[in-house]
Amino acid sequence: MNLPSKSESLYRRAQAVLPGGVSRNAVLRAPYPIYASHGQGCRVTDIEGVERLDVANNMASLIHGHAFAPIVEAVTAQLRHGSAWNMATEVEVEYAEAMTKRVRGFDRIRFVNSGTEAVLCALKAARAYTGRPKIAKVEGAYHGVYDYAEVSQTATPTDWGAPDHPASVPVCSGTPRGVLDDVIVIPFNDPARAVALLDQHADRLACVLIDPLPHRVGMIPASDEFVNAMHAWARRNDSLIVFDEVITFRVGFAGAQERYRVRPDLTALGKIIGGGFPVGALAGRADVMDVLNPLRQPLLFPHSGTFSANPVTMTAGLKAMRHFDQPTVDRLNALGDRVRRQIAEAIAAEQLPLSVTGAGSLFRIHPTMPAPANYREAFHTPAQAALKQRIVDAALERGVLLIESCSGALSTPMTESDIDELTDVLADSFRAARPQSEPIGA
Ligand SMILES: Cc1ncc(COP(=O)(O)O)c(C=O)c1O
Incomplete structure (x- = not known):
């Protein structure tokens, strides 16, 4: 018999006392939220002991990562x-x-x-x-x-x-x-x-x-x-x-x-x-x-x-x-340029209907091609939403925590090698998320 994971058990308890089992909708994910144990630098470990590269940084709020x-x-x-x-x-x-x-x-x-x-x-x-x-x-x-x-x-x-x-x-x-x-x-x-x-x-x-x-x-x-x-x-x-x-x-x-x-x-x-x-x-x-x-x-x-x-x-x-002085801002933004460039290269290599936008240390991957220019263009069809979710889930399985919109916010502990690790995982996630039946249209 399969025992529930710690997260699954916690979520059952949470559902009895918190509406929907959560205090903020942003942490909800199917089949249950991931519960954090601890973080250090740009890595976060959940209560099952799984460590991931944290590109969500508590919804872009942690500029220096964890436990700075x-x-x-x-x-x-x-x-x-x-x-x-x-x-x-x-x-x-x-x-x-x-x-x-x-x-x-x-x-x-x-x-x-x-x-x-x-x-x-x-x-x-x-x-x-x-x-x-x-x-x-x-x-x-x-x-x-x-x-x-x-x-x-x-x-x-x-x-x-x-x-x-x-x-x-x-x-x-x-x-x-x-x-x-x-x-x-x-x-x-x-x-x-x-x-x-x-x-x-x-x-x-x-x-x-x-x-x-x-x-x-x-x-x-x-x-x-x-x-x-x-x-x-x-x-x-x-x-x-x-x-x-x-x-x-x-x-x-x-x-x-x-x-x-x-x-x-x-x-x-x-x-x-x-x-x-x-x-x-x-x-x-x-x-x-x-x-x-x-x-x-x-x-x-x-x-x-x-x-x-x-x-x-x-x-x-x-x-x-x-600690977020001008040289640090410049270094982090250069990592942002690197991540957006490498994601664009991975998208081109996979020939998937994806695009990447952002600025500074922020990026967002869209299940649309070309990149949207406004809210109406950024609005997803069900097929696009499903593709986006498969990428987020595939990245999570491969050790990268993204913001659920398929976005990321870098933190100062990150290095070029962390960015390369991130974009390798994303390229692999794009492959894994490739739709079985093309096209991803309207
Ligand atoms: C642009 C923007 N404004 C306001 C808010 C609200 O901030 P808070 O969640 O701290 O209330 C957010 C939160 O994500 C945001 O992204």
Whole structure:
């Protein structure tokens, strides 16, 4: 008789107490989630004792991989002093100084507890500053689970509407109609259509929310034309530009925004700036950030959070960012170029209908050819979704943990030989995932 594995037994217990047996949908996989035991550097070991190359890095949040010694030491020392108080701390000031020095345009910063909260606060700050109710966002872009920010994130061909008028599709059942009416959905990298849509709500729009490398939209960089057009539109219409750099801050020393001529008014941050601990932050122009200033009367945006800027996260985050200096960013991004180039070569060699996109230390493999240019093109048919899943599963069996969308985020402990190992496994996984009956079409 086959005994259940440790993971299978744990999952049975979990199903009795957690909805669907999980606390976050991202870890769910058939037939049951993998339960982690420990990690070191760029390797993670599950509770069955299987070690894998970790290219998921907790959804791109671990820039230095696992158990990075400087963070472990600093956080351990901090824990001996305590983990949170009803008092401010020196380390939050030190970290705020480091971040405002690091990024031109980060005049002020407020630390919060997640990327969702950072986006939520950015949108509320934009509304408070402009006195306007509506926000615009890119079709299909993921920005966390705030009602307004998540609109259209799961739109499908049956409900996404015409290309020049994308529908405001709710994600969560019960989303109020008012939320949908106050979110203007714009197509990615399509300045003409986007501006035409924004113009229809010009005097009601608080901000345009843009992820400069939106994962679910295809992980293609926002074009200069698109960003410039959105920025110019916002300037003409007294609106604001908010960047969501929760994932993309890793792409440059000062985030993905450093490569554009224009800068956002506000930026939402998260993931890597927590050094492995829960985090978010909102940073930007001093006059806009002043809506959060409790010394100001009237206070336009009262905001608090029990664990905001807690010293454990601040200590870990400060260490993580100090060790993510310009040479380290450059080295990691060169590994990113290498991985994307080698994946493209493997795809060409296998002659499969796949493509690869990404930038910096991020990549995404698509079960489509050519690479998608926007959310609608990145949307999978059932056959494409099945091909993607076979690749993710084959890679897992061969010792590589990818993000379930068939994406990856590199970490600084990785070397060229880790990248070569990764791309060898991926090439082998492409072969294993090859469909039995061609073609992978519509
Ligand atoms: C671009 C982007 N924004 C916001 C979020 C939400 O961050 P969190 O999961 O920390 O709430 C995510 C999370 O994956 C994200 O990728």
